[in-house]
Amino acid sequence: MKTDPSAVWKQSLRNGLIAGGIAILVSLVGLVEAFGDDYIISGLVSVGELILLFPIFLFAYLTIHGNSGQSRATQLGMTALIGLVAGLMLTLLVIVGSTTNMREMFVNASPALFNMLTRGVPFPLGALVPPLQCILAAWISLGFTLIPERFRKPISLGILWVIILGTLRDQILLISIIQVEPLYTIFRYFIFAQSGLSLIGALIIFVLATGLSYYTSTRQKATQVTRTPKRQKTTRIILFMGLGVLIALLPQILGLFYSEILDTTGLFIMMGLGLNIVVGFAGLLDLGYVAFYAIGAYTMGVLTSSGLGLFDLTFWQAMPFALLVAWLAGLLLGLPVLRMRGDYLAIVTLGFGEIVRLLALSNWLRGTLGGTQGIQSIAQPAIGPIRFDSIQSLYYLIVLGIIIVAFVAWRLKGSRLGRSWMAVREDEDVAQAMGINLVLTKLMAFSTGALFAGLAGALGAAKLTSVYPHSMTFLVSINVLVLIIIGGMGSIPGVFVGALVLVGLPGILTEFQEYRLWFYGLALVLVMLLRPEGLWPEARRKLELHEAETEGLVPIEEMAPAATFTELPRDR
Amino acid sequence: MLKRWRQTVTATDLVVWGIGLTIGIGVIIGSIQTIRAAQYSPEQWINLTIDGLKVGEIYALIALGYTLVYGILRMINFAHSEIFMSGPFTAVFLAKYLNSIGFYNTHPIISLLLITLLSAAVAATIAILLERIAYRPLRFAPRLVPLITAIGASFFLQYTFRGMYGNDPETYPTFDFLDGVIQLGPIPIPKTDALVIVSAVLMMLILYGIVQYTKIGKAMRSVSEDKETALLMGINVDRVIVFTFTLGGISAGVAGILYSLIFHQVHFYMGFFPGLKAFTAAVLGGIGNVVGAWLGGTLLGLLESLGPNLFLSGLGIPAPNQLKDAIAFAILVFILIFRPQGIMGERIGKAKM
Numbered sequence: 072m073k074t075d076p077s078a079v080w081k082q083s084l085r086n087g088l089i090a091g092g093i094a095i096l097v098s099l100v101g102l103v104e105a106f107g108d109d110y111i112i113s114g115l116v117s118v119g120e121l122i123l124l125f126p127i128f129l130f131a132y133l134t135i136h137g138n139s140g141q142s143r144a145t146q147l148g149m150t151a152l153i154g155l156v157a158g159l160m161l162t163l164l165v166i167v168g169s170t171t172n173m174r175e176m177f178v179n180a181s182p183a184l185f186n187m188l189t190r191g192v193p194f195p196l197g198a199l200v201p202p203l204q205c206i207l208a209a210w211i212s213l214g215f216t217l218i219p220e221r222f223r224k225p226i227s228l229g230i231l232w233v234i235i236l237g238t239l240r241d242q243i244l245l246i247s248i249i250q251v252e253p254l255y256t257i258f259r260y261f262i263f264a265q266s267g268l269s270l271i272g273a274l275i276i277f278v279l280a281t282g283l284s285y286y287t288s289t290r291q292k293a294t295q296v297t298r299t300p301k302r303q304k305t306t307r308i309i310l311f312m313g314l315g316v317l318i319a320l321l322p323q324i325l326g327l328f329y330s331e332i333l334d335t336t337g338l339f340i341m342m343g344l345g346l347n348i349v350v351g352f353a354g355l356l357d358l359g360y361v362a363f364y365a366i367g368a369y370t371m372g373v374l375t376s377s378g379l380g381l382f383d384l385t386f387w388q389a390m391p392f393a394l395l396v397a398w399l400a401g402l403l404l405g406l407p408v409l410r411m412r413g414d415y416l417a418i419v420t421l422g423f424g425e426i427v428r429l430l431a432l433s434n435w436l437r438g439t440l441g442g443t444q445g446i447q448s449i450a451q452p453a454i455g456p457i458r459f460d461s462i463q464s465l466y467y468l469i470v471l472g473i474i475i476v477a478f479v480a481w482r483l484k485g486s487r488l489g490r491s492w493m494a495v496r497e498d499e500d501v502a503q504a505m506g507i508n509l510v511l512t513k514l515m516a517f518s519t520g521a522l523f524a525g526l527a528g529a530l531g532a533a534k535l536t537s538v539y540p541h542s543m544t545f546l547v548s549i550n551v552l553v554l555i556i557i558g559g560m561g562s563i564p565g566v567f568v569g570a571l572v573l574v575g576l577p578g579i580l581t582e583f584q585e586y587r588l589w590f591y592g593l594a595l596v597l598v599m600l601l602r603p604e605g606l607w608p609e610a611r612r613k614l615e616l617h618e619a620e621t622e623g624l625v626p627i628e629e630m631a632p633a634a635t636f637t638e639l640p641r642d643r
Numbered sequence: 644m645l646k647r648w649r650q651t652v653t654a655t656d657l658v659v660w661g662i663g664l665t666i667g668i669g670v671i672i673g674s675i676q677t678i679r680a681a682q683y684s685p686e687q688w689i690n691l692t693i694d695g696l697k698v699g700e701i702y703a704l705i706a707l708g709y710t711l712v713y714g715i716l717r718m719i720n721f722a723h724s725e726i727f728m729s730g731p732f733t734a735v736f737l738a739k740y741l742n743s744i745g746f747y748n749t750h751p752i753i754s755l756l757l758i759t760l761l762s763a764a765v766a767a768t769i770a771i772l773l774e775r776i777a778y779r780p781l782r783f784a785p786r787l788v789p790l791i792t793a794i795g796a797s798f799f800l801q802y803t804f805r806g807m808y809g810n811d812p813e814t815y816p817t818f819d820f821l822d823g824v825i826q827l828g829p830i831p832i833p834k835t836d837a838l839v840i841v842s843a844v845l846m847m848l849i850l851y852g853i854v855q856y857t858k859i860g861k862a863m864r865s866v867s868e869d870k871e872t873a874l875l876m877g878i879n880v881d882r883v884i885v886f887t888f889t890l891g892g893i894s895a896g897v898a899g900i901l902y903s904l905i906f907h908q909v910h911f912y913m914g915f916f917p918g919l920k921a922f923t924a925a926v927l928g929g930i931g932n933v934v935g936a937w938l939g940g941t942l943l944g945l946l947e948s949l950g951p952n953l954f955l956s957g958l959g960i961p962a963p964n965q966l967k968d969a970i971a972f973a974i975l976v977f978i979l980i981f982r983p984q985g986i987m988g989e990r991i992g993k994a995k996m
Contacts, residue, residue: 100806176736178809356787358794407659407980414719414790418922419979422972425919429969510653545915549794556791589802595795596777599788 079138083149086130087156093126094157094205095164098188100589101179105582107187110267111237117267118238119187124208127157131212139216146213154209158202161188166198225288229281236276237267242579247326318470322463330462332578334534337469338527339574342551343558343566344476345523350552351561351609352489353516354496356417358548359424362404363521365431365543367397367528372446372538373439386452386533397525398518405517406510424548431540445539449532465534472530476523481563483519492516493561546588550574553591557598559605568607659980666977673954683952689830691948697836697905699944700843704898705921706928706936707850708770708891714867714931715887716782721793722773723895724918725800728911729769730762730896731903732804735813737761742816751820755900763896769800770892771885779881805911812910815903839901846897847937850890854933859886867931916968920947923975929985938986947971 097103106118131150138149165185167173173180189197190204218226236243240263243249249258262272322330342364349357374382374389382389408419431440440446452459452468459465483489491512494502503509532538550573558569573594577587598605677683683691705727712720738758741747747754777796781789821838824831854860865873866883874880902917903909920943928939950970978985 096803100803102806175739177807179806354787356790403658407662408976411979411983414786415926415979415983417790418719418919418926419976421919422923422975426969426972426976429966429972433966433969435966549798552791552794586802586806588798589806592795592797592799592802596792596799599784599792599795600777600780603784603788 083152086134087153090126090130091157091160094123099177099179104184112273113264113267113269127205127208128212131209135216150209150213151206154206155202158205161201162198225281225284228284229277232280233273233277240267245328248324322466334466336570336575338531340473340570341476341527342524343555343570344480345520346551347555347566349516349520352492357420358417359420360551361543361547362424362427363397363524364528365427366400367393367525368532368538370396371529371532372449375450376446377448386450393529394525398522401518401521405514428543447537449536451533559608562607562609565605565607670954677953693836695945695948697839699941700840701898701902702921702924703937703940704843704894706925706940707894709922709925710930710936711887711891718789722797724914725797726766726770726892727895727899728914730766731899731909733765734758734762735909738815748819751818759900762900763893766896767889767892770888774888801911812908815907835904851933920971927978929987932987935985935987
């Protein structure tokens, strides 16, 4: 097919405009300036600049990818055009921003931002800086496509590691084990600089990561055939034991700051595992999941708080009640709600979550729930003489909770009930025709999810020794939902991945907190558009979501046996 | 008779009816006690009614956006609350600028029209972009996928506007000509409230006219009935969908300005609660139904403003207005449980998905 030569340039122009628009948006939202001081490689590239230039990298790459048939010279020109257009748009932003009083409206259109965009070069010459920078970025992107296929993945991994380690400089230096003396000096003065990596450090990391990745990828191909099942099993056992020891030692290795984040992440994993049953297994979108966490936490609070003095139970005496109340709340909400169809269910559960929060806030129930002040001095757990009263000791209790919850979820998934959940998720009518009791099945999903959230709530209350209605907002429900969706709906390892990426990482990166929800929203949209099965997908879910694509290609008769193999796994 | 009844009624129904009955009795007892105790004077009741009406009409305008999109795409446009927020949050800067050059109160009508126009334009742009970027690629995806996308888009927009315009609320300057009251017989109505109610109703009528009597409105209705058939009849479905989003955006932008006339302050989170309540209103009236959106909005506004005082203060609950939002959400929950098709019923044939 012969294409119109000018179409290529038109496409480049359009992509340049889009890339420039995104770059301006990111600048005005404040990301560029907020991360402007966080260098990845000291004095050379900051996170902010990376965010600014990312759309240009991306669109240049996409344009080249779509026109791989063009000659090198044309490709060079196309990428230059994209960079030029985007860069000129940024220059325009700088000119408009510094001549008018743009800051009245856009709080981030500050001189500091413009200074960053022009890299501090004063005006007449400074106008050239953004276009040059953007053209350079576009050409780097072009250069990347020239790398031979087998080196591309190792090199991108190398770059990724440099970015991750450079961004996390401050946080890595906080890890307890690195604060031991010879290590600390090496890391602090050799690998890292005042901010980000030193140039030498960046090179070392890049070479190490790229080399390792290349080495393992070639080795893997060679050894895959020779490994016997028995040996695979032993390596797996060793791997699990190593992981167990690592998890046990984690609070000591990482120190106090990280233990706090680990605890929070752990609670979110627990909630994620619960919501995963409701949303992932049974396909019921619950937007008010925080309500059950709140119910668990408040029950624990009311029963044990010495401040309220209503019951004064110990943690362990109150625990069964907290679980029972959360479970009952799941049943009570589930009964009426589960007869409605999917999107209504989402809104009703959202409404329920808000009702629970508003009741906890109200003066009406102040006597028992403490109103806006919440409940303080909640009992902390103790077994005999061992008191779980510090963040580091509570960690073990939370890990224990996660193990129990994950085990239950994993066993449920393969059980008769779990298979009914998935049948309901795929097609309610067919499931009913197969003799599945819809109400009971959904109710079990809902109440089990509520039970897990109740457990997380009770532990969370004990961790903080207090509960506040203000911490029980809709955002928590969304947070849990996002982590299971990003991790992969219905996938248990996906919950862990999602929680570590979406709760752990923002906890570590404090500058990131401000823009956390911006990234969450973006991630949700992008994941749904590009990879609806999530980062660590469940085999069957993937099949469902890509059904439309496979259907067109493979005749049904051929697909059927393949489908049965993947659909009835005994989960390893 | 009893035997048949036993066969069709399940335990679930009993629980649901039990809950409904309890709440119904509570509401009746509360209302009777409030009225008998005569805690509030007639003037207070009238004020509450006007309050309810004005908020209700705004809910109705926002609800229209939900209803139109739902009618056509069968999806809850969760990000509609952010479309509602984007308009007034942008227009506030124009209002402040006009105020600073002294134009605002010397030419109030022109100023009001200008900020309304800007607000509607911004909201419509956001709505169109949202459809183009986020929803169009997912038109044939499983039903949870576009809903989750909409939730994501909602947060993305909220925090984009927060990043651009800042974390702090902005305040609309007041119009001098809206001070004072209009006497409607014995009842004094604040001018702002009168303007809000009248313009909202007017706007609803215009939109109703567009949907009911124009060619594109006819196309919208046919697309909502059956997309494939509409396509075969030569209707450009994409264009109709874009038009629907535009219409929803415009009504949300206008609603946003009316909202700001009452509450003055605008901020990035302002869309969440009105959005949720407008959705409630849309469901209450029967989602997919334009008249239903108006009815639902008005009713919800009235219930929300009269409800706490009428139902709750009689039961001796302190500070009943704190529970205003809880009442709105409780209505939502119960409507969806007892009459999910709403008051007017859904206009769409194939309700089950």
